[in-house]
Amino acid sequence: MKSAKISEAVVRRLPIYLQVLNELHIREIQTVSSQELGVKLDLNPAQIRKDLAYFGEFGRKGIGYDVLYLIEKIRQILKLNQTIKVALVGAGNLGRALCNYNKYSKDNMQITAVFDVHPEKIGTDINNLVVQPMSELEKVVAEQKIRIGIITVPAHEAQNVANQFITVGVEGILNFAPAILRVPDEVRIHNADFTRELLSLAYYLNHEGDVSDDSAVD
């Protein structure tokens, strides 16, 4: 199956579908149409149907999609029907926030190890995980079969941490640092740098703001 290359745009919509479907499930709604999903998500129903059809025939003509069944299918597509272990480097505020987040998530993604480069952080406790030194990274990743690395260190340390993740054989990296990281093709990197979202948001503000235009250049 899964023959044709699926576009990134499609893959990025799957977690969104999953989110709405989970909400529907909680509200005990059993069936949903692409039409209804489209309204909720501001997406074209044809697009939703097409996205899902890349992976199989999940719906029933004249009826729609069974919510629980579709949840299960999307989870399978995203490989969430197994527990995926995650290591986090950078035990600062953000790292702590993510670890906490973790325990509420039932998505079978689990942060199971936390590391930091700074000696004073080593040994401290975060959400029942003890912060370990980077020297332990290789051993722990191998032992726990960790497949994803999260980077929550300052920008200037990010590439260095990424390199270490790559060396120890992590398959995917989620980077929170506001830096452009170089990784080999076989490692997938996603950026969760919120400053990008914040800056692009600024573009869409109305123009009224008191622009004091202090541009030195011309």
Place this chain on the structure above:
Amino acid sequence: MKSAKISEAVVRRLPIYLQVLNELHIREIQTVSSQELGVKLDLNPAQIRKDLAYFGEFGRKGIGYDVLYLIEKIRQILKLNQTIKVALVGAGNLGRALCNYNKYSKDNMQITAVFDVHPEKIGTDINNLVVQPMSELEKVVAEQKIRIGIITVPAHEAQNVANQFITVGVEGILNFAPAILRVPDEVRIHNADFTRELLSLAYYLNHEGDVSDDSAVD
């Protein structure tokens, strides 16, 4: 000028350009070509030139782009040549992390007020800001001319907070909660929900993982 509607894809690349340019500036590099930027960012040079050309003629034929000048121009485009004030609701770990982040940023975006719905958080201190009750939101937003709202509350409270932001006239919202929020057309909403990035990252992992395939449905 700025006549044609600029596509979202273009706007989302601007902060990335800004990031590389800032790095180049720190390294005291004065001029850069679209070719060089392309290599750094894994983007087609023609695309970079085209993106920038939507906003003006910033480069010099045969030479390239002056780094400092281009930084200034992109900052103008993103409206960062003014201080944009931001309010944050949700004084949890993530909220605290963002406030801290804040002080290092020189992007003229500033979190100037923090709120929380829970009484026990009110009055506590976050990075020199006192957490205020939601009842103060309207007054503070008006007084400080706050234009962007950040949501760092749990998913089930997010829509409620968004509604309050909308009521008090915020122009843009950055949502960190893993929830789909409904906002009117005139309010811009960007999502910084990292679970989406994490789940789509899982899709790209290699297949090897021990899939115990415990799917109950068929």
Place this chain on the structure above:
DNA sequence: TAGATTGTTAATCGATTAACAATC
């Protein structure tokens, strides 16, 4: 049966890339 809705093909739309004249 009539109404609803899927899966899918074809049409449209938009974004990326190639190519090149202009020019530093």
Place this chain on the structure above:
DNA sequence: TAGATTGTTAATCGATTAACAATC
């Protein structure tokens, strides 16, 4: 002048949307 690189037009590519037969 020769080499480099922009800004921009035209060509290509890919993603979204419309339309509809199949079918519940």
